[in-house]
Amino acid sequence: MHGIEAHSLLNRNRTMANRMTTLGRLEEVVSTADEFDRVVSQALPLLLDRAAGYTKRFLRETGQWSDDVAHEKFVLRWGAEYLEQFLVTGRSEVPCRPLFLLDSLVARQHSRPEPFCYHPDLLTPLGRFLDGLVGRAAVSRDALIALYHHCYGLGPGQVISALRLNGSESPRIYKNFQRWRDSGWKRAIGDMGMTDAELKGLNEQQRQQHRFNSDAERLLGFVQAHYRKSEPDHYPCLSRLQWEDMFLQGYGTDYRIWHLALCLECLRTAWGLGLDGAAIVGKPRLVLQLEP
Ligand SMILES: [Zn+2]
Ligand SMILES: [Zn+2]
Known part of the structure; x- marks a missing residue:
C-alpha cells in the first residue's frame, strides 16, 4: 500500500x-x-x-x-x-x-396523514401555485430567476440591477427569462396539476379580493423558509452590513441570486441599501404574477 x-x-x-x-x-x-x-x-x-x-x-x-x-x-x-x-x-x-x-x-x-405538508394553506390553489413555483426554483435556475418576476413583477433588466450583476451574468438572466416563457412555466404548471379553471379562479380572486397579495405574501414567507433548507450553502440570512459588503466588493454572485430569490426579508434589506441610486423606487412587495 x-x-x-x-x-x-x-x-x-x-x-x-x-x-x-x-x-x-x-x-x-x-x-x-x-x-x-x-x-x-x-x-x-x-x-x-x-x-x-x-x-x-x-x-x-x-x-x-x-x-x-x-x-x-x-x-x-x-x-x-x-x-x-x-x-x-x-x-x-x-x-x-x-x-x-x-x-x-x-x-x-x-406516520401523520400528510407527512410532507408544512402549512395547511398549501392545499389551496394559491398554496399549490406558490409551493410548486418555489419548489421548482430549488432545482431549476430558470425557475429561480422566474421567481423575481412571479413574486415581484421584475423584468430581466430590473433583476440585473437589483442584484448588481456584472456583464457576463446579464445575458444568462435574459436567457433564463426566455426559456421560462417558452417552456418552463408551462411544464411547471403541468407538474403542479394546476388546471386552466384553477388559474382563472386565482386570477379572479386577485382582482376581487384586496387582501389577496398580502395573504399571498404571508404564505410565501412559509414557502420560502421551507425551500431555503434545500441549499445549506446559501441558507443563512445576512445582515445589512454583510449584504452591503458583498455588493460593494462584488463577490457572492450565486449567493445573491439564490438567497434573494428565496428570502423577501433579505431582498428588502439589500434593496434598501440604495446602491443604485434612483434606479429602484420603493421596497419590493409581493404582487403575484400568474403568467410568465
Ligand atoms: Zn498501494
Ligand atoms: Zn434571508
Whole structure:
C-alpha cells in the first residue's frame, strides 16, 4: 500500500472514530436543557444526515423515491425541518437521550396523514401555485430567476440591477427569462396539476379580493423558509452590513441570486441599501404574477 493511501485510510478511520464518539454521546442521557444544547450543537451535521437518511428510507419504502437532484434536495429539506423541530422541542424533553428523541420525532412525523405538508394553506390553489413555483426554483435556475418576476413583477433588466450583476451574468438572466416563457412555466404548471379553471379562479380572486397579495405574501414567507433548507450553502440570512459588503466588493454572485430569490426579508434589506441610486423606487412587495 502506498503512503498516501495509508494516510487517507487513517484519516477516514479517525473521522469514523470521531463520528462514533459523537454518536455515543448522543445516546447517553442528557439531564438539563443547557446540556442538551451543548451536546446537540456539536453534532448538527450528523443529526441532519440521520434525519435526511430516515426520510430517504421512508420514501423508498413507500415507493416515492427516485435517484435525482430533486429527491436529494427533498430529503435534505425535510431533514432540516425535523432537526429544527427537534432543537426547539428537545430542550423541554429533558432528561432524554437525544439520538432516540430525534428518531422518534421523525417516525412520528412520517406516520401523520400528510407527512410532507408544512402549512395547511398549501392545499389551496394559491398554496399549490406558490409551493410548486418555489419548489421548482430549488432545482431549476430558470425557475429561480422566474421567481423575481412571479413574486415581484421584475423584468430581466430590473433583476440585473437589483442584484448588481456584472456583464457576463446579464445575458444568462435574459436567457433564463426566455426559456421560462417558452417552456418552463408551462411544464411547471403541468407538474403542479394546476388546471386552466384553477388559474382563472386565482386570477379572479386577485382582482376581487384586496387582501389577496398580502395573504399571498404571508404564505410565501412559509414557502420560502421551507425551500431555503434545500441549499445549506446559501441558507443563512445576512445582515445589512454583510449584504452591503458583498455588493460593494462584488463577490457572492450565486449567493445573491439564490438567497434573494428565496428570502423577501433579505431582498428588502439589500434593496434598501440604495446602491443604485434612483434606479429602484420603493421596497419590493409581493404582487403575484400568474403568467410568465
Ligand atoms: Zn498501494
Ligand atoms: Zn434571508
